[in-house]
Amino acid sequence: MAASPTSAEAPITGKWAHLAPNPRPALTDAQRKIYTEFVDELSAKHKDDPTAQTFLTPNTFSRYLWGHSFKPEKARENLEATLAWRKSYITPSLHCVACEKDPRNHNFVRVGVDRFRRPIVYFCPTRCLDSDPASTQSHTVSEMEVCFAAQGLADNWVFIMDMRGFGVFGGYSKAAIKEIISVSTLACEGG
Numbered sequence: 001m002a003a004s005p006t007s008a009e010a011p012i013t014g015k016w017a018h019l020a021p022n023p024r025p026a027l028t029d030a031q032r033k034i035y036t037e038f039v040d041e042l043s044a045k046h047k048d049d050p051t052a053q054t055f056l057t058p059n060t061f062s063r064y065l066w067g068h069s070f071k072p073e074k075a076r077e078n079l080e081a082t083l084a085w086r087k088s089y090i091t092p093s094l095h096c097v098a099c100e101k102d103p104r105n106h107n108f109v110r111v112g113v114d115r116f117r118r119p120i121v122y123f124c125p126t127r128c129l130d131s132d133p134a135s136t137q138s139h140t141v142s143e144m145e146v147c148f149a150a151q152g153l154a155d156n157w158v159f160i161m162d163m164r165g166f167g168v169f170g171g172y173s174k175a176a177i178k179e180i181i182s183v184s185t186l187a188c189e190g191g
Contacts, residue, residue, distance in 0.1 A: 024066060031070050038065060038072050042079065052083050054145065086141070096139040098130055105130035106139040114158055124162035133175045 027035060039061050046052035060079075068075040098105040107127040111120050121143065130136070 024062075031065075034070050034072055035061065035065060038075065042076070046083065049083075051086060055083065055086060096142045098135050099139060102129065104128075106136065108136075108140050108143050110143060116156070118156045118158050120158045120160065122160045122162065124164070126162075126164065133178075 039058075042061070043056060046056060064075040064079045065072070068078065096106060105128065107125070108121065108123040111122045113119055125131070128136070
């Protein structure tokens with residue numbers, strides 16, 4: 001659930017008010033029952049898969065159920081598809097292999113949180129040494145996984161994509177940019 005501003009902070013009003021996250025309403029008894037059954041079923045099914053366990057957090061279960069209007073069949077289908085897809089990209093350590101070799105290979109970094117505890121992620125394609133789409137996607141997913149696994153963060157994120165210097169002759173491919181946008185969209189929609 002999104003954190004509200006502390007009493008020392010003035011609420012956001014005026015033209016920026018729409019940017020403030022709205023906390024989700026409390027679960028009804030029926031939603032709580034669906035949530036509990038959903039968590040129990042999927043946690044038991046994937047208890048021996050370390051890469052799944054890093055992803056199957058309370059935030060993930062909640063995001064998928066809310067994203068699918070508490071229809072567990074559709075949420076389960078999309079969550080299972082995500083878990084299958086993740087196996088080709090995610091290591092249990094949640095580290096980008098290319099960046100372990102050279103930290104300058106990618107530039108998709110978590111730079112902090114805003115006043116609502118939303119993770120702030122900055123990306124600048126022209127600062128990357130590695131513009132391979134597959135490597136970029138792997139890095140993006142690893143960074144997002146760390147944010148998803150963090151407890152107590154808001155469901156909303158702030159993405160800053162700095163396109164300064166990006167162009168036809170830039171070192172970063174348009175295919176890689178499309179992959180990042182695709183991964184970001186799927187991840188943030190919960191499936």
